[in-house]
Amino acid sequence: DVQMTQSPSYLAASPGESVSISCKASKSIATYLAWYQEKPGKANKLLIYSGSTLQSGTPSRFSGSGSGTDFTLTIRSLEPEDFTVYYCQHYNEYPRTFGGGTKLELK
Amino acid sequence: QVKLLQSGAELVKPGASVKLSCKTSGFTFSTSYMSWLKQVPGPSIEWIGWIYAGDGGTNYNQKFKGKATLTVDKSSSTAYLDLSSLTSEDAAVYFCARGWGVMDAWGQGASVTVSS
Numbered sequence: 001d002v003q004m005t006q007s008p009s010y011l012a013a014s015p016g017e018s019v020s021i022s023c024k025a026s027k028s029i030a031t032y033l034a035w036y037q038e039k040p041g042k043a044n045k046l047l048i049y050s051g052s053t054l055q056s057g058t059p060s061r062f063s064g065s066g067s068g069t070d071f072t073l074t075i076r077s078l079e080p081e082d083f084t085v086y087y088c089q090h091y092n093e094y095p096r097t098f099g100g101g102t103k104l105e106l107k
Numbered sequence: 108q109v110k111l112l113q114s115g116a117e118l119v120k121p122g123a124s125v126k127l128s129c130k131t132s133g134f135t136f137s138t139s140y141m142s143w144l145k146q147v148p149g150p151s152i153e154w155i156g157w158i159y160a161g162d163g164g165t166n167y168n169q170k171f172k173g174k175a176t177l178t179v180d181k182s183s184s185t186a187y188l189d190l191s192s193l194t195s196e197d198a199a200v201y202f203c204a205r206g207w208g209v210m211d212a213w214g215q216g217a218s219v220t221v222s223s
Contacts, residue, residue: 034209043111044202044213055211087152091208095168096142096154 002026002090006099012107015078021102023071023088031067032092038085038101047086048073075104109133111203111214118220119193127217129186129203136160136184140207143177143188146216147199157207158186166207193221 003026013019023033031051036044046055048064051071061076075082083106088099114128129141143155156167158177165177174197176189186203198221204210 032208036210041215043215044204044210046209046211049209049211089152089154089210094166095170096208098152098154100149100151 002097004097004099006102010103012105014107017078018076021073023099025069028068029090029092033071034089035073036087109212113214113217116218120223124191127188127201129214131184137181141186142204144202145199195221
């Protein structure tokens with residue numbers, strides 16, 4: 001199975017700042033990578049797929065980059081609603097696997 | 108809009124089975140792939156498998172073969188996850204989601220507690 005390693009696990013920031021979350025795959029997954037946002041009491045939301053393509057409705061302050069084994073989710077000018085948990089997931093082969101998640105907290 | 112409404116929390120005894128449902132609306136279910144996922148505190152999300160609603164074709168994570176069975180009812184646009192011979196390791200929140208690779212819509216999750 002492809003192991004997906006997210007870092008950091010926890011990240012503290014303030015509104016208006018920019019942050020980056022890393023996701024590393026144990027083998028090349030080309031650009032078959034998605035990013036999701038998890039909020040309590042709400043359904044998980046697809047933010048980005050194919051490594052860098054914004055899902056319809058995803059604010060432009062979110063961006064994704066990377067290919068092969070190294071990927072990054074960047075959030076610019078953090079808004080209050082962005083402080084939650086983010087996951088990466090590959091879909092290059094079976095089984096699909098997820099990163100361990102990054103919790104973005106208010107500093 | 109796309110909606111995936113999952114059944115409620117379940118409390119089941121060890122050794123028993125449970126069937127979770129995921130009622131969908133807002134899209135063409137019969138040509139969709141539906142995935143199921145398991146989340147345990149950690150947090151950690153595991154992909155259980157997908158089912159193609161059109162013909163019932165499935166693809167399971169090897170880890171869940173023999174544990175999970177995916178089915179659909181096209182007449183009600185509902186996907187189901189059957190979990191058998193439950194143990195404490197099956198206690199988790201289970202999600203349905205649309206898609207076979209990228210999962211672009213998710214249910215709200217259903218908690219399964221295994222206890223005698």
